Amino acid sequence: MMTARAEDWTTTDGKTYKNVTVIKHDAVTVTILDSDGGASIPISNLPPDIQKRFDYDPAKAHAIIEQQKASEADAAKQRSELSELKKTSKTINAVIVQVLPDGILAELETEQYIMQHVAADSNRKDGFGGGVAPTPAIQPTRLVGTGTIVFISTATKGLTENAQVSYSASVVGTYSYTDTQGASRTVQKLIAISGNLANQ
DSSP states (O other), rough: OOOOOOOOOOTTSSOEEEEEEEEEEEESSEEEOOOTSSSEEEGGGGGGHHHHTTOOOOOHHHHHHHHHHHHHHHHHHHHHHHHHHHHHOOOEEEEEEEEEEEEEEESSSSSSEEEEEEEOOOOOOOTTTTTOOOOEEEEEEOSSTTTEEEEEEEEEEEOOTTTTEEEEEEEEEEEEEEESSSSSEEEEEEEEEEEEEEEE
């Protein structure tokens, strides 16, 4: 942990911090204690002589900030996608047939219906013969009962063949694989929103 003697700082935007003690810093910000409690200050907002103490590199700091923004945008997108998947998810019960690196092949125990998003119908007409603006639709997808194999995208740590599992899942398309006999197969692909290992 880096510390420094207490002093007063005034940032380039005019804010003054009194009795500053540096706690830590990275390429972008410096964390301090001051007479008002404490703060994290962008090093870019400090005078040049103070920036030099922290070996401030504007190009490096900019690259880090852009990377952080991209990561935050990706996280927001994932949260949005997860929220949409939750709207169409339903509980399924199955037995694991095969554990794969990115999920499992599983046999459904009972007949299942799962809601999924489908493409909007751009040719839909209203009651007066006019066009209706296409809107996303949700329709039930029938997953037949015992004997039907599906692929479930999920974390596989601790999962074993013949284990019973229960997931809240949503259909997201199809999954192709080669079975133990060398034949190509295509099955429904589901993504697990949440779930647990039932019995082994």
